[in-house]
Amino acid sequence: MAIAPERTALVVGGGISGLTVAVETAEAGTKVVLVEKNPYLGGRVAQLYRYFPKLCPPYCGLEINFRRIRQNPAITYYTMAEVQDISGSAGDYRVTVRQRPRYVNEKCTACGECEKICPVERPNDFNFGMDTTKAIYLPHEMAFPMRYVIDDTVCKGRECAKCVEVCKYGAIDLDMKEKTFEVQAGSVVFATGWNPYDATKIDNLGFGRVKNVITNMMMERLAAPNGPTKGRILRPSDGKEVQSVAFVQCAGSRDENHLDFCSAICCLASMKQATYLREKNPESKATIFYIDLRAPGKYEAFMQKVQADENITFIKGKVAKIEEDPETGDVLVTAEEVASGKKITERFEMVVLATGMEPTTRMVKLPGNLQYEQNGFLRAVQSEGVFASGVATRPLDVNSSVQDSTAKAIKVIQTLLGGK
Amino acid sequence: MEKVLGVYICTGCGIGEALDVEKLKEAADYYKPKVLKTHEFLCSQEGVQIIKDDITGEGVNYIVIAACSMRVNTDVFDFDPLKYVVERVNLREHVVWTQPPNDEKTQWMAEDYIRMGITRAQNAEPPVPKTAELEKTILVVGGGVAGLSAALEASKAGYRAVIVEKGPELGGRVRKMKRILPSEPPFDRPQQVQVDDLIKTVESDPNIKVYTNTTVVSIEGEPGMFDVTVCPSEQVTKKEIDIQEEVKKGGPARFPLPECSSPETFRVGAIVFAIGWRPYDATRLEALGYGRIKNVVTNVELEEMAKEGRIRRPSDGQAVKTAVFVQCAGQRDPEHLPYCSSVCCMTSLKQAQYIRESNPEAGAFIIYKDMRTPGLYENFYKQMQDDPGVFLVKGEIQAIEEAEDGSVTVRFENKLLGGSSVVKADLVVLATGMITNMVPEGKAPKDLTDEFIGVIVTKQTDTGPVDELVPEPIALHLKYRQGPEMPHLRWGFPDSHFICFPYETRRTGIYAAGAVRHPMNATEAMMDGAGAALKAIQCVELTSEGKAVHPRAGDMTFPEFRLESCTQCRRCTVECPFGVLDEDEKGTPQEHPYRCRRCGTCMGACPQRIINFKDYNIEMMSAILRELNVPTEEELFPYIVGFICENDAYPAFDMAGINRFQLPPNFRLIRLRCLGGMNLAWISDALSKGVDGVVLIGCKFGDDYQCHFVKGSQMANERLGKVQETLDRLMLESERVALYQLAINEYDKLPEILNEFMERVKEIGANPYKGF
Secondary structure (H helix, E strand, C coil): CCCCHHHEEEEECCCHHHHHHHHHHHHCCCEEEEECCCCCCCHHHHHCCCECCCCECHHHHHHHHHHHHHCCCCEEEECCEEEEEEEEECCEEEEEEEECCCCECCCCCCCCHHHHHCCCEEECHHHCCCCEEECEECCCCCCCCCCCEECCCCCCHHHCCHHHHHCCCCCECCCCCCEEEEEEECEEEECCCEEECCHHHCHHHCECCECCEEEHHHHHHHHCCCCCCCCCCECCCCCCECCEEEEEEEECCCCCCCCCCCCCCHHHHHHHHHHHHHHHCCCCEEEEEECCCCCCCCHHHHHHHHHCCCCEEEEEEEEEEEEECCCCCCEEEEEEECCCCEEEEEEECEEEEEECEEECCCCCCCCCCCCECHHHCECCEEECCEEECHHHCCCCCHHHHHHHHHHHHHHHHHHHHCCC | CCCCEEEEEECCCCHHHHCCHHHHHHHHHCCCCCEEEEECCCCCHHHHHHHHHHHHHHCCCEEEEEECCCCCCCCCCCCCCCCCEEEEEECHHHHHCCCCCCCHHHHHHHHHHHHHHHHHHHCCCCCCCCCCCCCCCEEEECCCHHHHHHHHHHHHCCCCEEEECCCCCCCHHHHHCCEECCCCCCCCCCEECCHHHHHHHHHCCCCEEEECCEEEEEEEEECCEEEEEEEEHHHEECCCCCHHHHHHCCCCCCCCCCEECCCEEEEECEEEECCCEEECCHHHCHHHCECCECCEEEHHHHHHHHHCCCCECCCCCCECCEEEEEEEECECCCCCECCCCCCHHHHHHHHHHHHHHHCCCCEEEEEECCCCCCHHHHHHHHHHHCCCCEEEEEEEEEEEEECCCCCEEEEEEECCCCCEEEEEECEEEEEECEEECCCCCCCCHHHCCCCCCEEEEEEEECCEEEEEEEECCCCCCECCCCCCCCCCCECCECCCCCCCCCCCCCCCCEEECHHHCCCCCHHHHHHHHHHHHHHHHHHHHHHHCCCCCCCCCCCCCCCEECHHHCCCCCHHHHHCCCCCCEECCCCCEECCHHHCCCCCHHHHHCCCCCEEECCECHHHHHHHHHHCCCCCCCCCCCCEEEEEECCCHHHHHHHHHHCCCCCCCCEEEEEECCHHHCCHHHHHHHHHCCCCEEEEEECCCCCCCCCCCCCHHHHHHHHHHCHHHHHHHHCCCHHHEEEEECCCCCHHHHHHHHHHHHHHHHHHCCCCCCCC
C-alpha cells in the first residue's frame, strides 16, 4: 500500500531511541524513513557488553528490533547518512539527506574475502581504538545491515583495489560517490544521542597521560566477547589481567568545568562493570569512588546486590588526582574520603573513569533552525511535527529512552494520522 | 493448495568450495522437487529472478533456499508469506563457516540440513489470517495524570477513549499537590500543577468518555473485543471470604469477582492500566515517630498542608521555624520498601522550598543517604544548595523524640562531619515512598506472593496436601483462567521486560502506565501514559489485520486446537505465559486468538500434540527427526540433535560462524520460536530414532530472565524434569538430554558447551536404538 509522503515519518538516528521511534511508529501504521550516521544501526547500546540491572546483553533486544525492521516493509533505513537541511512545515517537511559512500553495495554477502586480502589497517573506532580492523571491515558481528564498509580515510583506493579483485560478487565500488537525496516527511524526530565526554579534557584524572586509565565505554568493549581482548579485562600498558580496579564517578559530570549535569547512568554503569570484573576474575577487587550513589527506583535492588559483594568497596569521596607509578604501570588514586575527612591515596592496577554523556549536539549543531537547551540538548518539542527523543534531550538510561521514544511515537502518529 | 517444491542451493560464500554440491542436489532430489537449481550467487538480482521465474513459470510455492542464515538477505528473499512457504537452510554460518571444508562429516551435516529444511517446508502451510472489524476504543483504567494523558493522546491520534475512575474526581494524587517537580528544561524549579486544565481538556473532548465514581467489575474477551463491565463505585459489592476456609470446605480456589446491582457493559479494543500509587503506610514507621509524635508527618501530608497554605505544627498550630526532612523513610530498607521511590529526594527539596516560603526565617534540614537528583534534576539540586536556609546533610537517623514543648529532636549520625548531630525541629517530614496500587490494601510490597499477587492455600488432593496460589482481584477483574490481574515481577510492579521493551506486559492488549508500573514523578507518568496509549493503538491496529503484537509483530499464524483429542490436562492453560487460554468447566481450553503472542508454549506443553500452527507444528519436527540419516556409531558418534531458540541461540550460532569458530560436526540444530515450544514427544522421537543425545539451548531464565516470551526456556526446563518418565520407558539414561542457557552474545561459549555435552554423551555410550 502506498503511503503518501505526509504519512511518512523521518527519524534521525538509529540508536535505541531512534530504532524505538521507528518501529513503534511503523507498527502503528505509518511509513518511516530512518537515517543513521554510522554504517550500522544500534548506536551506543551496540557497544555495551551488558545492561544494568539484569546484566543481559543489548544484542538480545537489538535482535528483536532488527527483526521488526526486516519484516516491516514500511520502514526504510539509510546508514552513513546525515541530515543536511530541513525546510517546509508540519505535514510537508523536505529533508535533504547526505549519504556518504560505503564503497560496498547491496551485493555484499559479508563473506569476508575482502577483509582477508586488504593490506591496510585502521584503528577500530567501535572498540575505541584498542585494536584495529582492515580498511574494509564489518563493524561488528551483529552489524545491521550485515555488510562491509570501507574507511576512505585510510583505503588506498584504486591504486590497491585488491578487494575489488577478490570480491566475486561485484560488491565493491571504489568509485561510489556521496549521494544527496530528499525525503518528504510529515513529521521528523531527532534521536541523535550522545558521545562519551572527552576524558582527555579532565586533566587531573590522567586519561591519555596515565596508560592504565580508561573510560567506562572502553571497559564495555574490554568485557565484551567481541571486544579487542575477546572479553578479558586486560590493562592497556602490559596486557595484564587486572586484579584491582578503581571506578571514578562523575568524571567530568556534575562539574562546572566540564558537564555541569549528572549523566544519570554512570553510578549504575560502574556497579555493573564491577560485576564484569568480579565475574571474570574471582580474585579481583573493585573500588568505587563516588559523590552520591544514584540508583533510583528499582535499581536500588541491583545496587544492594553489588554492595553485598565483599570485594567491591564503595568510598564516598571525590578523586582529586590520578598518577602513574612508572615502575609497575599501576595507578595511584588520591581522593578526599568523606567518612574520615582525610586525603587517601590507593594503588590500583587500572582505573575506569565514569565519563558522562554529552549530547552529540553539544559541540556540533544540526542543520535547520532547531532549538537547544543548556549544554546543547535538543528541546523535546521543536515545532509542529518536529520532535527530539532520548538522550538527545536529556541524560537517560535505556529503559527511559525507550519509554520516551514510545511516547514520541504517538506524537508522530498524531501529526501524521491524527483524527483531522 | 498443491505443494510445488523448488529447492535452490547457493554455492557462493565458500559453500561450493567446501561442499560436494552434486551430492547436496542428490539429497534434495530425493524429495522430487519440481525445480532443483544451484546458483553461485543466489542473493543477486539474477538469482532471485530465477526463483521468481519459477514461481510464475513452474508454479513453485514451496521455496527452500539453502544458502545463508535466515537473519540476512531477508529483504532479498522476500515472498508473500500468505502465498508461499519459504524455508532458509543455513549452509553458510551453521555449516561451512564452522566446519572443516571438504570433509565427509561436513558434507553429512549439510545434507542433513537440506533434508531437514525440505521436510520443514513440506510440513508448513501459509497462514490464514483472522482479520475482523474490531473495536478500537481504548479503555483507560484510572483517572490520574497517567490515565488522563493516555486518553488525551489516544484521542489526538484519532481514537476514542473511555476513562474509568474509581473515585469521585479526575486528577489523582497530582491534583492534591501544590507544585510538581521540575518538568521542563532546565529542570531547576518546581512547576505549577496544571491538572485542572488537563481535566477540562479531557472532559470537553468528544472522543473521550469519562466515568468517575465507577469501578471496573469485570473484563472478558481479548484485544479488539474486550467486554468491560463497570459499576457505580457505591453499588459494588464484594463478597468477603476466607479463602483458606472455602478451600478447606471443598470450594473453588478462586476469589469471587465483585458484583454490581446496575452494571453497564461496553466493548473496547485495548486497555491502559493506570491505577497509580499510594504512599507507604507510615504507621509502620513508628521508630521514626509517625503516629507517636504529633509533629511528625509524611511528605504527602506536608504537600496537602502546603496546598492549603497552612504549614503549621499539627500539635499547636504554631509556625514552623525548623523542619527536618528524613529521606528514605522506610525505603531502601528490606523491612519496608526494598527499593527507592526515585522522587523523594526532589520532593523534599521542593517541600523545603515551601518551608522557606512559608517563613523567610525558617530553615529546612534534609537528612539523606544519597542525594538522588539524576540527570538534569541536578540543576534543581544546585539551585536548592544555593539557598542558605536549606541544610543538606548525609546522615543516618538514630532517634526521633518528642520534646516537652511539642518540638521534635532528631538525632542522627552525621556522615559528613562524623559523630552524632541533633536538630530540634518544629516539624519532621518523613519522605515515605510509593507503592503501586497493584498491592492490595493492608499488604506491603515485600509480602507479596511471587508472579501473581494472592494467597497461598492448602488444597487436599488424592496425593496429599498441595499448596496453591490463589490470585487476588484488585482492579482489572479479568475473567482469565490464570487470574484476575496482571502478573508482577517484583513488589507488585506489572512489568515483563524492564529494559528494552518497558511497556510489555503479560496480558496482551493491556499496557501499564504511570506509577503502577514503577515509581515515577508526574511528568514521567504523563509521558508514560502517552507511550502506553501508543502501544494500545498498535495493538488494535495489528490485531485487526490478524497480526501478532510484539515480539513477533506481524506474524499472521495462530495456534489451532484439535479439541476432540484433548484430555483436559490443563497444561496449556497453565503454562501460557500470556494467560491466553481459558477453560470450560471440564478443563478444555477455550481459545482467545487475539490474546496470543505465537510463541508456541502451548504446543510444547500439550502431551496430546493437538496444538499446532500451520507453519510450526508437532508433526513438522517429528518429520524432520524421521528424515535424519542417523549414522552408525563408527561413522559419527555421538549424533546429537539440538533444539535452539531462534531469538538468541540461533543468532549466537550465526555469530560463531561469522567468527569462524570450529564447532563439532555432531550436532543437528532445529530452531524453535521459543524453547517453550519444545514438546517432549520430539525427545522420544529423536531417541527412538537412535540419536545419542538431545540438547536444548535457550535463553537465561530466573529473576533476570531474558526470554522474550517470559518463561519459554524455564518451561522447557521444567518439562525436562518430566522427561525421565519418557526415557525410562525407552530404557535410556536421562543424561542424554540437557538444557543450556545461553545469552545471545555468549557465542564464544558455544564450542565449550557443545564439546561438554558431547563428552557427556560419549561417556554414556551409543544409543542402543541406533539402526532400528
